[in-house]
Amino acid sequence: MQSLDAELEDARQLSVADLADAIESIGFECTRCGACCKADAEDDHTATVFPDEVRTLEESDRDADYDWRDVARPMPYGLSTGDDGLEGETFEWALQTDGCGDCTFYEEDESGTGACTAHDDRPLICRTYPFSIALAGTSQPMGEAVDSVALDAEHDAGDEGGVVRAHECDGLGRDISREDAETLARALKERAVRELEEAIAVRDEYAPADPDPGEIVVHDSEGAKRVDGTPLEESE
Template identity: 25%
Template sequence: MPGLNRISDQNISIEIRKTPFTCMRCGACCREIEPGSNLVLVSPAEVRVIMAATSLTFDEIAEPYPDFIHEGKRRYTLGWAIRRDGNRCKFLGEHGCLIYQSRPWICRTYPFMIDNENLMVSPCSGIGTGTDVMDPEIVNRFVQDLIDRQQAEKAEEEHIAEVLTREQIPAGKLVVIDGEGMRIMNG
């Protein structure tokens, strides 16, 4: 993507190979392990993919990301999180993810993410337990997914910045700003 500073495909591949990883299917990344942990941040585009795969509405899938910005009487957040049932992602079923083919980028690329030009690895019991990532096909899939995720997140950030410059956020309301616009949630 033009104008996007990012780690090269080859370097992502090299870094992933240094981190042997096999998903243990423990579902720990789909649950709140400590207060606020493992919330799945999603863009409206990702919610729409899940809507197409389920019969659920936008609001049944996602809720405002609870990291609110307070500016005087204005209160807003910059995205959405997948809803939970108790401490579990609402899509974590008895035998794993119920929307596996439509799961968001965060889930698709866990435990890896690109932060600026570095590959970050989140805590995960599957790290160091296997040799899956040594399989070139698995490494290539992670590399492509990480690149696609970075581009999607960058595009969403740019759209949010545009929305913030054109919208007047009302006081006294709970507002979500996302790449598609401004949504007033209540009151």
């Protein structure tokens, strides 16, 4: 397996045109069903959000008084359940959820059509759903991969990193314009690069925090943080 640094270089070399070709061949049009924004039968909605994306979402609605915890929650993976709820150390942030486990920014109209209330500022993982690129260190969105396309150059070399994956979504298989495919391809490449940059920064910044019982520490690319997004060192 390649190092994260080598994977990052591969991500930076990805061709937007090749990615767009792959997206076009699979096909996609959002049907606004909301499935990618809602909890499934077993788990709450979980979508990775970067620290700078949290801050952008904090300011996405000037009429709302959002703070960090309104936007993001600690990624639940790796946490244990103590007397007062989840505790321990985890890596990265997930978009906050409501009482039903759906994304806090998701709402439906009377007809059941879904909408994102922070659509213009939504994170990269939301902008690129239902697609991902098979690179070590990148996040896979909710939903099983149901289709994939190998990029020509990488496929010839037998490189798994040259695979574009499509995950469960009712919008797959629908016609997509070349312009929309290229827009999605650019965002998909940006996401792959950002996720690897974040993973490398987390690796380089990480130091065990040994939180007290009932506390959570989140390690992201900026260091260790409390659940309210403040640096751990500022609260000590």
